[in-house]
Amino acid sequence: MERKKHRLSSKSLSLTESVIREMSREAVKYGAVNLGQGFPDFAAPEAIKQRAMEAIAADHNQYAVTWGVKEFRDAIAVKSERFLGLDVDPENEITVTCGSTEGMIAAMLACVDKGDEVILFEPFYENYAPDAILSDATPVHVPLYEDANGAWYFERDEMRAAFNERTKAIIICNPNNPTGKVFTREELEFIGDLCKEFDALCFTDEIYEHIIYGVDGVVETPHICMATLDGMKDRTVVVNSLSKTYSVTGWRVGYVIAPPDITGAVRKVHDFLTVGAANCLQHAGAFAMEFPESYYADLQAEYQRKRDFIVPVLKEAGFRCGFPEGAYYVMTDVNDFGFANDIDFTRHLIREIGVAVVPGSSFYNDKAKGSQKVRFCFCKKDETLEAAAERLARLPG
Numbered sequence: 001m002e003r004k005k006h007r008l009s010s011k012s013l014s015l016t017e018s019v020i021r022e023m024s025r026e027a028v029k030y031g032a033v034n035l036g037q038g039f040p041d042f043a044a045p046e047a048i049k050q051r052a053m054e055a056i057a058a059d060h061n062q063y064a065v066t067w068g069v070k071e072f073r074d075a076i077a078v079k080s081e082r083f084l085g086l087d088v089d090p091e092n093e094i095t096v097t098c099g100s101t102e103g104m105i106a107a108m109l110a111c112v113d114k115g116d117e118v119i120l121f122e123p124f125y126e127n128y129a130p131d132a133i134l135s136d137a138t139p140v141h142v143p144l145y146e147d148a149n150g151a152w153y154f155e156r157d158e159m160r161a162a163f164n165e166r167t168k169a170i171i172i173c174n175p176n177n178p179t180g181k182v183f184t185r186e187e188l189e190f191i192g193d194l195c196k197e198f199d200a201l202c203f204t205d206e207i208y209e210h211i212i213y214g215v216d217g218v219v220e221t222p223h224i225c226m227a228t229l230d231g232m233k234d235r236t237v238v239v240n241s242l243s244k245t246y247s248v249t250g251w252r253v254g255y256v257i258a259p260p261d262i263t264g265a266v267r268k269v270h271d272f273l274t275v276g277a278a279n280c281l282q283h284a285g286a287f288a289m290e291f292p293e294s295y296y297a298d299l300q301a302e303y304q305r306k307r308d309f310i311v312p313v314l315k316e317a318g319f320r321c322g323f324p325e326g327a328y329y330v331m332t333d334v335n336d337f338g339f340a341n342d343i344d345f346t347r348h349l350i351r352e353i354g355v356a357v358v359p360g361s362s363f364y365n366d367k368a369k370g371s372q373k374v375r376f377c378f379c380k381k382d383e384t385l386e387a388a389a390e391r392l393a394r395l396p397g
């Protein structure tokens with residue numbers, strides 16, 4: 001008798017292909033200017049490329065210590081103290097991972113059991129939903145709303161109602177992808193107090209920590225790391241990476257800062273998932289961590305210039321949006337264009353106008369909530385943004 005078994009796991013079947021990565025492929029196919037996926041199309045800093053090449057020449061080519069090259073962990077600790085005011089023990093509280101992507105899933109696998117509830121803001125960065133599936137978490141969504149000025153906020157009673165005895169953790173992304181929100185101290189304290197009350201953890205994705213904007217050179221909402229709030233270090237897992245700060249998204253080098261017991265568990269998961277991140281690139285990362293203040297100020301100024309170029313272009317073309325406070329995305333409302341949904345609109349934009357974006361529904365559990373939104377990213381060369389502006393001007397306003 002022929003025996004038939006399912007070849008694919010129910011987990012893999014419940015994952016859908018990344019819409020963001022799919023749009024990048026569509027952009028190539030139709031020759032569209034890609035303002036979809038968040039990766040720079042300009043060169044990475046010369047000095048760190050040089051350092052990476054030197055590290056290969058110096059034969060840092062074999063497995064590194066699984067939880068990260070010591071010099072890199074030491075440099076992460078020094079930088080975390082310098083910029084966040086966070087005192088971290090590089091021996092027991094840092095794990096180097098293959099990007100923050102691996103950092104987040106390793107942290108969730110290390111902490112979350114089947115049926116544990118994990119709170120997510122909605123809209124959320126696309127990967128958090130599959131992270132919940134892979135770690136058997138039950139996601140609980142708390143909405144972020146946009147006010148008339150394009151600023152994003154959450155309702156405190158809805159956040160409180162999301163916490164209960166089964167809550168294991170909340171994931172925050174600060175500065176936020178896709179909304180550009182930077183959480184205020186009061187908001188973080190409110191969330192932190194709920195974590196303490198319900199004995200929950202906070203996984204905080206801070207890969208845009210250095211990309212925040214201001215008015216006349218003064219940052220309106222500074223980035224605050226959740227782990228630095230009173231009583232929060234012991235229940236916070238900080239996920240970060242080289243990708244956005246040093247414009248090396250393809251290097252796949254990130255790190256997790258967590259209390260020693262969680263770090264021990266993250267290191268085990270990480271070891272069996274990947275063994276380790278690229279040794280030579282960790283050496284270059286150690287060097288990058290020592291960049292002077294001016295590097296970060298220049299990065300911020302450069303992205304502020306790009307933001308201040310693209311947002312008026314989008315408004316002029318008929319998109320409704322505000323100025324993001326951080327990260328390098330603009331979440332827009334496309335109701336005025338009269339398309340049935342974000343997927344149809346995105347297809348039109350890629351194929352007929354020649355600009356690729358990410359459909360808003362990919363950031364929502366309840367797809368209807370994102371069905372009149374699309375996300376633009378602006379971490380691109382000036383000429384790329386200018387080409388996009390020219391094309392967007394063709395949209396019937």
Ligand SMILES: Cc1ncc(COP(=O)(O)O)c(C=O)c1O
Pocket residue numbers: 038098099100101102125173177205207240241242243249252253254
């Ligand atoms: C919020 C957020 N987290 C994580 C990532 C992935 O980062 P990494 O390259 O470090 O894996 C991205 C990439 O766009 C992101 O926007």
